[in-house]
Amino acid sequence: MGTHSIKLTINGKHYVEEVESRILLSDFIRENCGLTGTHVGCEHGVCGACTVIVNGTAVRSCLMFAVQTDGEEIQTVEGLSQDGELTPLQQNFKECHGLQCGFCTPGILMSAQDYLAKNPEPSTQELKEMLSGHLCRCTGYDGILKAIQKTVDENKQLALTEGS
Amino acid sequence: MENVVGKPVPRVEDARLLMGQGKYIDDIGTPPNTAHIAIVRSAYPHASIQSIQIEKALEVPGVKGIITGKDVVQYLNPFSVGVSAPVKYYPIAVDKVRYVGEPVAVVIAKNRYIAEDAAELVKVKYETLEAIVDIEKSMEDDAPLLHENVGSNIANHRSFHYGDAHSAFKNADRIIKHTFNFPKYSATPVETYGIIAQYESSSDQYTINANFHGPFVIQAVMAGALKIPSNRLRIIVPKDIGGSYGIKAGTFPYMVLCAIASRIAGCPVKWIEDRQEHLSASSSGTDRVTYIEAAVQEDGKVLGLKMKMIDNVGAYIRAPEPACLYRTHANTTGAYDIPNLMVDGYIVMTNKLPTGLIRGYGGQELYFPLERIMQMIAHELQLDPADVIRRNLIKTEKFPYHTASGGIYDSGDYEKGFELALATGKYTEFREKQEKARKEGKIFGVGLACIVEPSGSNMGYITIALTPEERAASLPKSGCAEAATISMDPMGNVNVRISTTPSGQGHETVAAQIVADVLQIPREQINVVAELDTATSAWSIASGSYSSRFASLGSSAVYYAAHKVKEKILKIAAHHLQTKEDDLVIESAIIRSKSDPSKKYSMKRAAGSAHWNPLSLPDGMQPGIYETYYYTATIAEPPDENDLINSSITYGFVADMVTVEIDPETAEVKILDYFTIHDAGKLLNPLIVDGQIYGGLVHGLGGALYEELAYDDKGQFLTGSFMDYLCPTAPEIPNITIKHIETPSPVTPLGAKGLGEGNTMSAPVAIANAVSDALTPYNIMIDSLPLSPTKIWQLLQSSKVKTT
Incomplete structure (x- = not known):
């Protein structure tokens, strides 16, 4: 070969x-x-x-x-993280219990990272559709959606603060 | 310091998993000369092996060896099984294959790519035999026979009679009966099986790293198969397992296969299962046919039940089967006060993948017919299904409740839980909405289910598969022992070692919470080690992660081990402070005298004394701080001569209400809302609790609507990829509302019960009840799953009433 x-x-x-x-x-x-x-x-x-x-x-x-x-x-x-500090997205996965066994998590973090960079204000339905490319058998997706949604909300808040 | 048990604290496991630093089986290092395995598998469901040609494959550069069943069998005994039928199960086919995917040859090579190249060149000649996959046909006299030496496809049969079912059926106003089929489905963790096995000839010892999570009774089964003393089989479980939901208890045949491959090849071997292998040839849930009959009064009260259950364990019965049939034996009558019960249990073998543990294990198979018949009773008696449930639920004052078959339901308030489900789901309002929707041509339905969620299995329950006479011939089995070890190092820092082999359930977090509360130190300072090593961990035959046993048993072992450490620390402090132990209290890592607050001693110093200055310890005290506690609940007795068995330790309660709409054009079931009420005793970490419930519920949703390991009637396997085996994804998840009531368990020190499997048990039938309710105007009765659009469409087409 x-x-x-x-x-x-x-x-x-x-x-x-x-x-x-x-x-x-x-x-x-x-x-x-x-x-x-x-x-x-x-x-x-x-x-x-x-x-x-x-x-x-x-x-x-x-x-x-x-x-x-x-x-x-x-x-x-x-x-993703630098010097052992979690990114806001990672931190929200922790706070919202967006992972259990953690095996699917790296893939989901990478998709979410890419998606949010391109779509800063997605609807919940759009987030669900983005996530449909991933299987998670632990969480029922609830914590994952909450974590990504929280990141979207925080980013929006940040943009507002920076804009004002 | 504020107590943290019961608080929704984030998990200590998360940081490493979020940063890609988890240590799963495929991430741990291997010895330098490790070879990789690819497995040649049967494409036929039933065939005799005529010849296996390996010469061409052996010529592929990098191949180190190829082994077949004939090479392996000399090193092995068949796996021991829990029934008296002489089924010979080896981890690889010897003379014939009995399911699609069964291992036939193992290629050992320098890397996986080369192993797979060579596996393609192995040529197996088969003579095909007639296959059987139908449960009931497999029991017929002229059915194709899987195991000639057994003489029948029936591996086990037992009949049980509790109370006086004959009188109940004689005195009943009506007998309502039906036959239900529960499908074969799986759990598909995203991480597949993985094994690293190494044989050392000098000590005749096998060391196996595997994402196998118990039950560790199977360690003895494996050692027996390998013909070695059990302490010559060392199993090491990595700290991270990428999900299991029970399925990875079935890893063990492959552990033995890899062990032998290492021995024959003379080098360590590694095998990571691929997805097709996982779907076709790992393990699965059990498909079951149930004939159920209920003796009822006109008011809906159930006087007695008769259930004939036939479990299909696939091509071989293997440990822990026939546990699917018996794990729920104590709670066969579910949440209802039904004192008269007859159970006729059969285990059959067919040409399908062998079965094993899966989330809910036995519960979904039991509650599907039980909760469906409760709805049928309401339908036939023209009563509201909620009223039929109310009439039969165990009354609150009856706890602890003794079931017909020997269960002791430790605590509960089923009536409160059920009413809360109806109120939360606005049951009455939905009925009104449904009536209006029907007039508009819409198909709305509501389903109810009340189930008892058993947790913490009694090791004695599986022996119920044997008759009392057969049991008397061997030593009794009881208990549910679990161990934990807690140590304090010379600097006063705490390590906790657990043997509960978590696969995402957050045991490290909860163990740290418990130890923090008992020792009054911040949980961040506690290091919890979840790796299990059978050579160095404290473990029991019952150890492992199954039957939701951490919250009831694992947590109890941690709790009592922490108390042993606390006791020793206080003894040391009392000795140094010249006071009594009961005069002392620990506050934020400082030990103080209650009678004289000026007297204080730090935990660090107490621990330090035990290591640095053992001569200063009280007379007779051992140096060091290293305490192990083995816990068992005392109510886990062996079955008695009347086959009464308390098969689990704690019993939670789940009440579900689900509403659905069916699209008349596409026959697709849309879940409008799912409400679930849980009583799992005291909750140790509500954040983890709800995570477990969401996951279990969505697995149940998959079983209801999407998931099936499908075979055609000739035994060919049809769902070998994730394109064919459908798992729920995010857009399929409905609105889910979870509520809790907490009735503490009197059995466990923390009052906790296991949970996380309840909705896997309840959701398939709750959704089936909702769909059946929706389709009542069409005279459609749901008695099988999954409820795919194809199935609903066909039912609608064959219904006599037009869908207008």
């Missing part, structure tokens, strides 16, 4: 690696780069657990090959 040399950035760190063309991005992130916060739940693009952000777009890393990310910039769950 032939290999390719790829160069990419994950959470601001540079990686230069030799990979087989068939290596999934999810396996590459976990096994080659050791970033085990990205989880693999179904490997057919339904559960959403493996979601990462590639060049500013949330993607399922089980449906991409590592070689496709040559030259790209990737963010994983490990890249």
